[in-house]
Structure formats: structure tokens, C-alpha cells
Amino acid sequence: MLSYQHAYHAGNHADVIKHVCWVAIIEYLKNKAKPFTLFDTHAGAGLYHFDADEAQKTSEFETGIVKLNSETFSDETVTRYLELCAGYTRNRQYPGSPALAADALRSGDSLHAMELHPAESDKLTRNLTDRGEGHVHLHYRDGLEGLVAMAPPRPNRGAVLIDPSYERLEEYAEVVDAVAATLARWPQAQIMVWYPLLSARAGKKAGASEAMRNKLADLAKTAFYADLTVTEKETDTGMYGSGVCILNPSWQLDETVTAALNCLAPSLADNADATVNWLKTEPV
Numbered sequence: 001m002l003s004y005q006h007a008y009h010a011g012n013h014a015d016v017i018k019h020v021c022w023v024a025i026i027e028y029l030k031n032k033a034k035p036f037t038l039f040d041t042h043a044g045a046g047l048y049h050f051d052a053d054e055a056q057k058t059s060e061f062e063t064g065i066v067k068l069n070s071e072t073f074s075d076e077t078v079t080r081y082l083e084l085c086a087g088y089t090r091n092r093q094y095p096g097s098p099a100l101a102a103d104a105l106r107s108g109d110s111l112h113a114m115e116l117h118p119a120e121s122d123k124l125t126r127n128l129t130d131r132g133e134g135h136v137h138l139h140y141r142d143g144l145e146g147l148v149a150m151a152p153p154r155p156n157r158g159a160v161l162i163d164p165s166y167e168r169l170e171e172y173a174e175v176v177d178a179v180a181a182t183l184a185r186w187p188q189a190q191i192m193v194w195y196p197l198l199s200a201r202a203g204k205k206a207g208a209s210e211a212m213r214n215k216l217a218d219l220a221k222t223a224f225y226a227d228l229t230v231t232e233k234e235t236d237t238g239m240y241g242s243g244v245c246i247l248n249p250s251w252q253l254d255e256t257v258t259a260a261l262n263c264l265a266p267s268l269a270d271n272a273d274a275t276v277n278w279l280k281t282e283p284v
């Protein structure tokens with residue numbers, strides 16, 4: 001059962017933290033001339049319209065990208081993210097993760113974007129078909145299965161975005177299993193997993209993200225997480241923020257992510273708060 005549609009949520013505060021961190025990872029990889037491969041296991045439709053019925057129903061884009069658009073930021077990563085978004089937002093659109101990656105890649109780099117929902121996959125194909133001279137590959141398939149099957153890429157430099165909708169409680173465990181299988185084949189993979197931060201009102205899913213990121217950290221050589229909360233946990237009806245767990249991060253990526261999130265948090269909400277912590281470091 002795949003009922004989640006990202007069009008209701010595109011451009012919200014959760015997309016902002018996820019996409020800022022994804023852009024930071026890609027820009028770090030671009031510091032070296034050697035080509036790299038990106039995998040986006042849950043790609044979505046790739047492009048969203050603020051005036052679409054779904055977006056108008058929730059107006060969630062107003063909790064994220066719209067708040068940042070009217071401001072100028074000094075942080076390099078936030079600036080780069082907004083630069084990548086600008087061509088879309090000026091047309092009342094928001095780029096999904098595969099569009100951001102496709103725009104940021106160099107001609108020798110590659111992207112594999114996977115989407116399992118048939119209608120979303122069709123939209124992804126329509127929205128990204130003209131991108132990248134042969135180095136953007138779109139797959140209608142299960143992204144976790146596809147990632148394990150395609151790992152490691154050649155050359156084996158690269159990064160992975162895992163961004164499920166967590167509609168089912170079992171998805172948390174499925175992510176851990178897929179990451180374990182991927183790292184067994186591609187130990188140096190840099191893997192970013194997005195997760196929602198859910199209050200007790202989410203029932204069994206409350207705390208599942210925090211438990212998952214601890215299990216993920218056990219699998220990697222090094223790992224840190226970055227959370228961005230936008231409302232108080234106790235008063236929120238559901239998702240009070242979200243975060244990313246980054247396994248095998250590039251050197252000093254934590255500092256870049258900390259600076260970016262601290263820079264944009266005050267613009268997202270009065271009591272927005274960013275936290276970055278290491279879960280696993282190299283033994284000294």
C-alpha cells in the first residue's frame with residue numbers, strides 16, 4: 001500500500017533540513033575532481049507546484065521554503081541550497097531531492113533515483129527526463145532493494161539519500177536492514193537517512209526514529225545526526241521536527257551542517273532549534 005504523496009508536504013521545514021544537508025553532502029563530494037554516484041532511494045515526483053490542489057490544501061511550503069525566500073543568508077550551504085531552489089520558486093515550484101541533485105551534479109557524476117509508486121514514478125520520468133546528458137537514471141522500483149542491488153557503484157565514491165514516508169512501522173527496520181546490506185557491499189558509502197521526530201501522539205511510531213538512528217550508527221565507521229525542531233514536543237499534534245542521520249560523513253561535514261542549520265533555524269520558527277551530535281566516532 002503506497003498512499004503517501006509528497007505533493008502535500010513539498011517545501012516544508014522537513015524538506016528544508018533534508019535538502020540543505022543533501023546539498024552539503026553533494027558539494028563536499030564536488031571538492032574532488034573524481035566522479036561520484038548518488039542514489040536517491042525514495043525519489044518522489046521530483047517537482048512540485050505551490051498552486052497544486054495538494055499543496056494548497058496544507059500550505060506546508062509556507063512553513064519552510066517560503067520563510068527563507070525573503071531573506072539573505074551568509075552561510076555558504078544555505079546560500080547554495082537557495083540558489084538551486086531559486087529557478088523553481090520564482091515559478092511557484094519546489095524541486096524534489098532528485099531535481100536538486102540533478103542540477104548540482106557535474107557531467108561526469110551520476111544519479112540513480114528510484115520511486116515505487118506508479119503515478120509518482122510517471123511524474124518523476126516526465127519531470128526529470130531532459131536532465132543530465134545520460135547521467136541521471138530513473139528507476140521504477142523498490143529503492144531499498146535497488147540500492148543493495150546496485151552497490152557498490154564504479155567508481156565507488158558516492159552518497160545515498162534514504163527518505164521513506166514511514167507510513168508503516170516496519171519501514172524503520174527495513175531501512176536498517178537495507179543499510180546493513182549496502183554497507184556490507186560498499187563499506188565506505190556515505191548514507192543519509194531522513195526521519196520524522198514524532199510526539200507521543202504518534203503512538204507506536206513515537207521514539208522509532210531515535211531507536212533507528214542508534215541502530216544505523218552501529219553499522220557505520222562514523223555517524224552523526226542533525227535534528228531541527230520547530231515546535232515543542234509536548235504541545236505538538238504529530239511531527240514536531242525532523243532530522244537526518246549521516247553515516248560515514250565527509251570530514252568536517254558536521255561543522256558545515258551545524259552552521260547551516262543554526263543559520264536558518266531562527267527564520268523557520270520562533271522556537272526552532274537545531275541539534276547536531278556524534279553517534280559514533282573513529283577510535284582514537
Ligand SMILES: C[S@@+](CC[C@H](N)C(=O)[O-])C[C@H]1O[C@@H](n2cnc3c(N)ncnc32)[C@H](O)[C@@H]1O
Pocket residue numbers: 002004005006015018041042043044045046095096097098114115116117120141142143144163164165
Ligand atoms: C518522502 S517522499 C520522497 C521525497 C523526496 N525524497 C524529496 O525529498 O523530494 C517518499 C516517496 O517514497 C516512495 N516510496 C515508498 N516506498 C518506496 C520504496 N520501497 N521504494 C521506492 N520508493 C518508495 C513514495 O511513493 C514517495 O513518493
